Amino acid sequence: MTMYLPQMAKIVKIIRENPQIKTFVLEFRDKEYNKSFSYEPGQFMMVSVPHCGEAPISFSSSSTRPGTIELSVRLAGKLTGAMHRLQPGAMVGLRGPYGIPFNMKELADQNLLFVAGGIGLAPLRGVINYCLDKGGYGRITLLYGSRSPDDIAFKTDIDLWRKNGVDCRLSVDTATEGWDGQVGVVTTLLSGLEIERPRSSLVCGPPIMIRFLLPELSRMGFRDREIITTMERHMKCGIGVCGHCHLDNRLVCVDGPVFDLAQLKELAVEELGELT
Ligand SMILES: Cc1cc2nc3c(=O)[nH]c(=O)nc-3n(C[C@H](O)[C@H](O)[C@H](O)COP(=O)(O)OP(=O)(O)OC[C@H]3O[C@@H](n4cnc5c(N)ncnc54)[C@H](O)[C@@H]3O)c2cc1C
Numbered sequence: 001m002t003m004y005l006p007q008m009a010k011i012v013k014i015i016r017e018n019p020q021i022k023t024f025v026l027e028f029r030d031k032e033y034n035k036s037f038s039y040e041p042g043q044f045m046m047v048s049v050p051h052c053g054e055a056p057i058s059f060s061s062s063s064t065r066p067g068t069i070e071l072s073v074r075l076a077g078k079l080t081g082a083m084h085r086l087q088p089g090a091m092v093g094l095r096g097p098y099g100i101p102f103n104m105k106e107l108a109d110q111n112l113l114f115v116a117g118g119i120g121l122a123p124l125r126g127v128i129n130y131c132l133d134k135g136g137y138g139r140i141t142l143l144y145g146s147r148s149p150d151d152i153a154f155k156t157d158i159d160l161w162r163k164n165g166v167d168c169r170l171s172v173d174t175a176t177e178g179w180d181g182q183v184g185v186v187t188t189l190l191s192g193l194e195i196e197r198p199r200s201s202l203v204c205g206p207p208i209m210i211r212f213l214l215p216e217l218s219r220m221g222f223r224d225r226e227i228i229t230t231m232e233r234h235m236k237c238g239i240g241v242c243g244h245c246h247l248d249n250r251l252v253c254v255d256g257p258v259f260d261l262a263q264l265k266e267l268a269v270e271e272l273g274e275l276t
């Protein structure tokens, strides 16, 4: 069936973001397909390397910069390991775009608080660049937590965002020599922070971060619909057929990966504990 058939794409460049994350800049082999390809912030692609499997990876680029797409991949296992061994010029299979994106129309004119942990900044990088390129969004604040200063990814982007008026605040779990910034989990960056209405918070990171962050945002007065996050599940088909990615009675590949807190409260999501 054609919906399972990947389009081949060439790796035109590889950017090492930190010891575990590489950004792959890709171009579809079919020039016409490459030209007409479009996607929205928060969506993902199913990425494959022959004989090494397939995995969902979010766009870390923005469709406002056409011609290539970017996928930032953290070394985790079989497929991501195979990708990390590839060199520019190699081909990968891509199918998509899949998933419900962030509702960028609804977010227009709002002050946006982005909170990311580790590879969670990859999808939010695409959203931030989309907002900056399109315009029409309020003040942008980014809180980004990493394990150590060496693990901070997307440093070039962070420098550029700062020059473009984004308030970027970084924290590390463990400091090393020379680090004079915040030390502690990313939630420590919330202290004293004020984001004026209309506002929303877009959150992306490991489940443990999301679990502690959602109640903190609620305590700051963010309403459930103003707290938007992404959920991860192992996926096979990516198109709502195999049932592999179920999240209670929903499927992350077609009902997500973007969910707001109001939606999550209606589901039993084990890793988030009891959401009140
Ligand atoms: C919508 C979405 C977007 C994502 N976006 C990104 C992104 O932008 N960048 C990125 O780096 N990652 C992203 N991920 C995560 C990424 O898909 C996984 O890290 C990837 O699937 C790992 O594939 P792998 O073959 O390399 O690892 P695997 O070989 O599958 O192993 C990865 C880990 O998962 C464990 N595992 C394997 N199968 C199962 C199973 N069935 N149940 C429980 N544990 C299992 C393994 O033991 C291992 O620890 C995203 C995931 C989703 C759902």
Ligand code: FES
Binding pocket: 234, 235, 236, 237, 238, 239, 240, 241, 242, 243, 244, 245, 246, 251, 252, 253, 254
């Ligand atoms: S991955 Fe098959 S239903 Fe979601």
